[in-house]
Amino acid sequence: MLEVKNLRAKYPNETSLLFKDVSLSIQQGEKVLLVGPSGSGKSTLLQILAGLIPDVIEVPIKADKRKISESYGMVFQDPDAQFCMPYVDEEIAFVLENRNISQQNMAFLISQYLDRVGLQLADEHVSIQQLSGGMKQRLAIASVLALEPEVLFLDEPTAMLDQIGTKQVWDTLKEVSEDKTVVIVEHKIDHVLPLVDRVIILDEIGAIVADGEPNDIFSRFRSKLYQYGIWYPNIWDDYAQQLPNYAQYDNMHQPIITMDSFHGYYQKQIKMHVNDAVIHRGDWLAITGENGSGKSTLMLAIMQLIKTSGEINYFLSDNSNTCDYRKMGYVFQNPELQFITNSVYAELEHSLKNSDVHPEKFADRLEAHLKRYNLYHVKDHHPYQLSIGQKKRLSVATATIADVDILLLDEPTFGQDAKNTFQMLELFEECRKNNITIVMVTHQPEIVELYATKEWRIKDGELMEILDLSRVQENISKDDMYVY
């Protein structure tokens, strides 16, 4: 059994308490899901229940009573930040070594644990770097199982996985967690629900607002969940309900980029091939396809950031007919890599200095842009101090402030909560209204359905299908659109 009574915690350098007299107890064998808005302290609570705080991570906490499990395992969200060994077998062996298991039994146990998570590898001595994200997370589960824990803590284990990986991981977790106490923090909860028998909702300041049986919680607190940006099942339906009908634009027949026998190279090999395709002005082009199919390569090739061959023409407003970064915005997956100054304000100013916007207009434009992207109140912060959602918004803002014609986005909503995702989609739509063509890689079919005017399906490094979706949005009424 896990228990905390009247828990208080405070991060150093923060003025307010993270938890104020939170009490919670979890019985043996219970399977609990903790949800809440970003910044509500779900992960912190999980780490306190596990005992990682304050034993390993030094955060001052105070509680009248604290009972934790001696034997626990935790799966973290970043597949690249939880292994210390280079090979699969060595990683599980690391855990067995910690437990003082004798070397003769190790090989057998390693295969057994890998088997339990469905990782059938011809050779167990395989480099972890070669595994897909979903496989890495299953390896993380296997190494946690090697601890033979009574309690499993799962800290958004699928936040960085695509849909296939997510499903694999939750299927695996369902199988291995039967006889264990499980505490889960997650905001993508479609696959989690069949696994849990209790749901706890935290609010912005870490207070428990609801605690109960899943069905009950989801019928009674649906609007709270929506407000907190939790990906509950059918949230897209609720979102679509309140969306205005987007108008079409007249100038959608002018090409902005045309490609002919266009190839993108990676390490001297052709990784992506487009036979003949056009991106039109005012399009919202969604690029879809499986992981590793070449979507990001296509984006990098369009931006001329990798070696390319074949024909590509740019029809940008500066009439240069070249790939001009002052007219083309690109947003990378990790926004931090795009920040180059010490404040949000300077970051946006840098983009303007690089453009042909007149310096007299800088101040007005900066203010308007900061407000539009909801960054005005943090304009003097260092970009690294922002929340994840704010970082993403800033990286989009830097790309759009200087009159670009086209904005390319590599999975901009990946790993974001629903609130941030919707907010960003609306920003993109606004950009599109202001005549910025949107090209975005996405895995989310709902985004394609709600917003995209064109979809390019990429398979095995080749553009296989071009779908025109603009007709769908025009003729079918909103109510008919979301019948699956």
Place this chain on the structure above:
Amino acid sequence: MSISVSYQPTWLHQINPSFKLLTLTALFIGLLFVHNPNFLLYMITGIAVLYLFGTGHRWKVIGLLAIPLTIIFLSSSTTMIFFGEGEQTWFKFGLIHITEESFYRGIHLGLRSMVFGLLSLLFALTTRPVYLFYSTMQQLKLKPKYAYSFMAAIRMLPIIVEEFQTLRQALKVRGVQYSKGVKGMYEKVKLYAIPLLAQSIRRAHRIAVAMEAKQFSKNNKRTFYYHLGYTNKDLLFFFILVVWLIISYVCSNQFTVFPVEYVR
């Protein structure tokens, strides 16, 4: 991106890594006191044979790594040859002044850098870092805390390389321009180092937490997945080195290539 290199394990891979490390370190230090270029030349021939045929790596790798070796040899020897001091002038043109003394001193310096380079490569190409750290924990009693930190750090390197490439693209897209000269260098270092460090420090912290969550360091006693003991390969290695040292010594006295015996 993958920076893994495939190879065929040879007997040199099977030598106990700690033993190999200590032997080669001793040899390093010993060679510092050698002032006879003939001896170094014979040493190099022997080590070169091991390097060329003993590492089990593909010719492409061996060839590629030989390029920096050659550059090291040429750069360290020519500077000394061209600009070193000496009495017996052979050639003089402007700043360049080649004398007999500077020539042999240059050759000696080049050979010395080359023998160090070859030995280091031989070690690096035939030692898996994981085995080295397991061995240092078992034979040299290195604390697991340090050994596993190193291993975790090595695992992060390819991720950093990947991040570096993305960062380069990102800066290009944002239209970053650098000043000229030293100031530009400083800007570049700052723009690359800060994000890479920030990402790495955060990742390192996460890995550390994950390791402790896996009960690392709760107790000091631990078992080992890999047992690295001593084998007769170690003896063979030691024997070959000693024999070759003797042969080099004898040859350097009997069949001199350079007509000098003492250079400093």
